[in-house]
Amino acid sequence: MAEDVIESGGGGHPPPLELVGVSKSFGGVAALRDVSFTLESGEIHGLVGENGAGKSTLMKIIAGVHTEFDGIMKIDGREVRLASARDALHNSIGMVHQELSVVPDLSVAENVFLGSQPVTAAGTIDWRRMNREAKKLIASLGLDIDPTTRMGSLPVGLQQLVELSRVLFSGARIIILDEPTSALSPPEVARLFGVLRKLRAEGHSLIFISHFLDDVIDISDRITVFRNGRKVATERVADLDKHKVIGYMIGRHSAELHMGEATELKSDDKKPIVLDVENASDGSVLESFSLSLRAGEITGVYGFMGCGQIELARMLFGKLPVWKGALKLDGRPVRFPSTAAARRAGIAYLPENRRMMLFRSEPVYKNVSIAILDRINRFWLKPDKERAITDAHIKDLQIRPPLNSALLGSLSGGNQQKVALAKWLTHLPKVLILSEPTRGMDVGAKEDVIRILKSLRDRGVAILVLSTEPETILTLADRVTVMKKGKVAREFAGRHLEKSDLLAAA
């Protein structure tokens, strides 16, 4: 452990970490505005807020990733300016990221001591000492893991705890945990919380960032809520419940509801089911997931990042195999060995990242026609027909510039997204799957896409929209499934639905 010099003055101990009036902006856009934050010694402090509310910016300032900001940061009452993440570690601030930074092919002990292995007098690695120390460190967390085990063979929950012990080994007393429960099963969460409580009892201060409100409320002593870059509240957990937290997060008390804050679900059970997903598993994330897509309806699937949305979409489009369970199209069981098979069956898919389905250095018309070449002609190309079809889409979707021979890479993001959509519109698909259809688009392009999707729905296409943004779901969906860790958490149909309902269910 690092030098534990107690620097207490005569009066009360200064808090281990204090931020006063911190602001940070990126290129003129404010990410944090005048935020003050205090972390007490021996406290677990929950940090919640929607995507883009400012949590991660604050966390990156504390962890020394963002070094430029306005305001004051104090550690143990001393004002500090961290120069780097390494510098943060020197000031006993450590972080466990959502994406673990472990080396799966090294042993547990090597991972704990990564970069600072004990050496013998001869300068070689002192394996015995390393294994002994690692074992001791891990045991101090109340765990029993053989330090010579290969890291990759451990379940994610244990890998995370090994990473935590590495952070502890490097002397951190202030530990930031970013979404630590997102990949864990309930018993693993319970074990993690046991370890965190133990660390708290030993005097460590922890910042716990999570989308999972139940977990935050369960483990935290105090909770700070962020919204639009501002700190909205810091309260003791005893004075809070989930609905109060959600209220702070989305600012329900401000009278007006914005677009995408709430919706009336117009689901209609009489509409025929086009695609049925029955107890499907992909062998990793998805676990007996069921979903029915109806003609003329937009089904929204909401969930946090990593909940299995991407896997679901890839599975329905034939990119990932269905491990267990079944797909039924128009009541008949189907199997898609390739994306080509899915396309021919009438499934269309727009992945979350435009680049994944567009050819940047090819002209617009080739991008549009690629998915329908076999419908235009079986053997010889008909470029004139391709261009004519593309021109029709350019007019319909108001793609700018209106040139079918413009190179795709020269178009703006919103227009690229329209081209991606145009691929699937010449012959209407039975099922259209979209991941994050409006992410990163400006307001105008966003409204265009929403308009297009609603008109497709009205023409009878079964649409599936997958998103991690509640607004997207609330703006588009007629029926909503909330997804959590690869399973159906809750389904909403034929009722009034608010953002808070989604957040509470996920």
Added chain:
Amino acid sequence: MTTGEAAAPGSGRLKRFLADQLRNIAPVFTLLALAVFFSIASPSFLTVDNAFNIMSQVSITGIIAVGLTFVILTAEIDLSVAAVANAVGITMAYFTLQPDYVNIANIPLPGIIAIVLTLLTALAFGLITAFGVTWIGIPSFIMTLAIMQIANGVSALLVRGQIAYSYPEFITMLGSGTIFGIRWTIVVCLLFLLVAHLVLTYTRFGRYVYMVGGNREAAEYSGVNVKLIIAAVMVICAMCSGIAGMLGVAYFGSAQQNQFDTFLLDAIAAVVVGGTSLFGGRGGIGNTIIGLLVLGVLNNGLDHIQIDSFLKILIRGLILLAALVINVYAQVLREKQASTD
């Protein structure tokens, strides 16, 4: 050379046009420079006879390069082309009645059956490669290295160090005969180039080849059966190599182990020197024709100026290296241009 659209040469667009077309312009200039150099250096170089000579010398390589163009356009590679050509050529000889002095325990069959069996052998090589690359998922670089060794093994087992001299009549005619004073191999090679160009430029399959090479992931998310396209180009390549091997043994007048060894480098060099992108999606038969001529002029011209034959090997290596530099640099330039859009 393909894709001439966009980029009307205007004020600032000239630079972009040049960046875009570097891979097409550089090989043409290389060819012209070499031709001018050898014409000045040797009086016997610039003659009609020698021009046909050069074409004849690259015709077998050309047939192999046609197949390889498909493969490289999809950003894959086939290192087994020369070995497959060798094995297929020897297989054909194995099924043909040999003169008494050839000491090979072979199976003589009527010419037409021998040709069919030989083509099936080439097909088999292609299918095995395709299966390994697409179904199993072995990188084509290493899969075709294995096939190269296997094909060499087939050659070795069939001739056992001997040399065969007889082939079906039809093949002998194509490999060593002439029509109106022009060698049949040139005609066949031109035919292959023409058909391949038509397929790549004007058919649906050709478009898929370019799109798969340009962005494989995007092709897959557009519902293109990427594995099928890759499998098809591997089979096309093996068939081209096989046919080149059949004509090649007739062209040489003998079928023996290792006689195609230099063809691997030559065929790859022709495609790459011509400017077809090693990263896939750019280039085409036009590029391959220029590449073949560069190679042909270089090899032939070096003979005319009576240079140390050992130095020739080194010079060819240097030319290939220069072409690789231009090839990769053209790609970097394009990407830079694209990211500043």
